[in-house]
Amino acid sequence: MSHDDFATEPVRGLPERPPEGERILWQGRPDWWALTRSALGFWWVMGYFGVLALWRFATVMDQLPLGQAIGAALPFAILAGIVAALLILTAWVQARATVYTITNRRVAMRIGAALTVTLNLPYRQIGAADLSLSRDGTGTIALTTLGDTRLSYLVCWPHVRPWHFRTKPALRCIPDAEKVAQLLAVSAHERAAPETAIAMAAE
Template sequence: MHHDDFNFEPVRGLPAALPPDEHILWQGAPEPRRLAREALALDWIMAYFAILIVWRVGVSSTLVSFPVALTHAVPFVIAAVVTAGILYGIAYMQARSTVYTLTNKRVAMRIGAALTMTLNVPYVKIGNADLQLRRDGTGTIAFETIGDARISYLMTWPHVRPWYFRTQPALRCIPDAQRVAAIFAEAAEARVSQPRLSQAPATGGAADTIAAE
C-alpha cells in the first residue's frame, strides 16, 4: 500500500492553500546523483578510495605476486562501494523529501528528510540570484535575501550555496536549470515592478497613493 508522507499538505510542497491571486509556475526537486556529487562530495571521496586502492596494490605487489596483491585491495573496494551507497541513499532521501516551488509571488522550499520545514521567500525580499549551470543541463539557482531575516545554514543544508558566510538559499541540482532560471527571473521582475494601491489619509487632495511592492 502506498503511503504519502506529505498527505497533510493542502498543496504539494506548500504548508497552506494558495490565495486566489497566487498560482504555481514551476515545481521540482534535486537530481539525486548530482546532489550526491555536489553536496556530499561523492567524486572526491571516491577519488580518495581510488588512491588508497592503487597504493595498497602497489605496496603489496612489491612483496607478493600481482594477482595476490589485487586481493589485498578488496576491503578498500568494498568500503568504497558501501560509502557510495550510503551517500547516494542520503542524497536520494533529501531529493525525495524536497519540493521547490516557484509561484508568481515567491520561492517556496519544502526541505528536510528527518525534520521537514518550509522556507518561503517573497521575490521582493530577494536581492541577487545566480545560476550555476552544468553541462548535463542540471544546475543550482542560489539567491541572496535582503532585509533583516537570517537563515540558518545548518537547518537548510544542503539547499544552500556552499562556502558563503551569509546563507544563500538555493534550488540545488535541479534538471533543466536554465529554463527554471528564466521562469524565476521573469516572475521576480514582474513581482518587484508591480505597483500596489494603498490607502492614505485624505488631506484635502487625492486619497490614494501608489507604492511599489
C-alpha cells in the same frame, strides 16, 4: 499499503493553500544523481578511496604475489562501494523529500528528509539569484536574501550555495535550470520593487 509522509499538505510542497491571486508557476525537485555528484562530492570521495587502494597495492606488490597484493587492496574497494551506496541513498532520499515551488509572489522550498521545514521567500526579500549550470543541463539557483533574513546552513543543507559564509538558500541541481531561472527572473521582476529586482548571473 502505500504511505505518503506529506499527505496532509493541502497543496504539494506548501504548508497551506496559496492566498487568492497567487499562482503556482513551477514545481520541481533536485535530480538525485546530480545532487550526489555536486552536493555530496561523490567523485572526490571515490577518488579518495581509489588512492587508498592504489597506495595499499603499491606498498605490498613487491612483497606478495599479485593475487594477494590485489586482495590486500580489496577492502578499500569494498568500503568504497558501501560509501557510494550510502551517498546515493542520501541524495535520493533528500531529492524525494524536496519540493521547490515558484509562484507569482514567492519562492517556497519544502526541504529536509528527517526534519522537514518549508522556507517561504517573497520576492521582496530576495536581492539576487545566481545561476550555476552543469553540462548536463541541471543547475543550481542560489538566492541572496535581503535585510535581516538569516537562515541556518545546517538546517538548509544541502539546499544552499556551497562555500559561502552567509547562507544562501538554493534550488539545487534542478533539471532545465536555465528555463527555470528565466521564469524566476520574469516573475520576480514583475512582483518586486525595482531596487530589489532579481539579476540572474550564470556562472
